[in-house]
Amino acid sequence: MYFHGEWLGKGTIIGQKYVCGYCGTETSSSGGYNFQQRNEKFGFYEQVAFILICTSCNFPTFLTEDYTLQVPQPKMVANVENLPPPLAILLNETRKAISAELYNSTVLLCRKMLMNLAVLEGADKNKSFVYYVDYLERHDFITAKMKPWVDRIRQIGNTATHEIPDISKEDAYMSFEFLIMLLKLVYEFPHKMQPK
Structure with missing residues (x-):
């Protein structure tokens, strides 16, 4: 402009x-x-x-x-309580990327966060993205109703990683929103349910 x-x-x-x-x-x-x-x-x-x-x-x-x-653009507000430090650092970076309209970077960071989440929850290191998604599904972090979301994020991530076209704003936001929901289910809500 x-x-x-x-x-x-x-x-x-x-x-x-x-x-x-x-x-x-x-x-x-x-x-x-x-x-x-x-x-x-x-x-x-x-x-x-x-x-x-x-x-x-x-x-x-x-x-x-x-x-x-x-x-500068306003920063995306999406806090998740009780995150392990590696995921908290990555979430902060992802928030900055999506707030700056860096949609390719946002999707790649969402993939990285899913992989880190799987490893923090017991998956082996240095495996493929598909392995980590399968691990999260097998261990009930991802439910059957969430599966279409994960498949879509896998497709979006493959586009960002291996293809020329840029990622759309809508796809980046969908990936980010899914990630926030998953992190809240795994870390924030169980922590809130613990007796004080």
């Missing part, structure tokens, strides 16, 4: 609500910079973008008038 116009001096900007990509606060900027672009057809200047200053952390965010582009 390319803009041709001019930045105006810092001023008051009212009504531009957004989620800050730095601190995660839902905010409405009280100040920032306006970017105007000349409409060649009608000869007037129109507002096309802003640099907004977060009222919570004071960091800047670039945002287009139509909200189609925000830099």
Whole structure:
């Protein structure tokens, strides 16, 4: 996306609500910079973008008038309690990837997390992805109703690993959502059910 116009001096900007990509606060900027672009057809200047200053952390965010582009993007919020450290590190990396719209990376990280989950739950190391999925199924981490999800993630992961086309946003989000659900079932919910 390319803009041709001019930045105006810092001023008051009212009504531009957004989620800050730095601190995660839902905010409405009280100040920032306006970017105007000349409409060649009608000869007037129109507002096309802003640099907004977060009222919570004071960091800047670039945002287009139509909200189609925000830099930095808000981070995907998907916390899972009681994760083993290796999975917690990978989950944080996966959240950053999907928040930055790195969909190929997101899917590959989801595959890596499934493999790590299987190993942490007793599977042998240095095996194929299919081996790890089969292990999770045989040991009832993946139910029969979850099987279509896993098969779809396997296909998406194979595309990301071995083929030229890029992964779509929808496929990346589906892989990520499934992974979050599985991690919650394996680690968070059993922990919450333990007597205090």
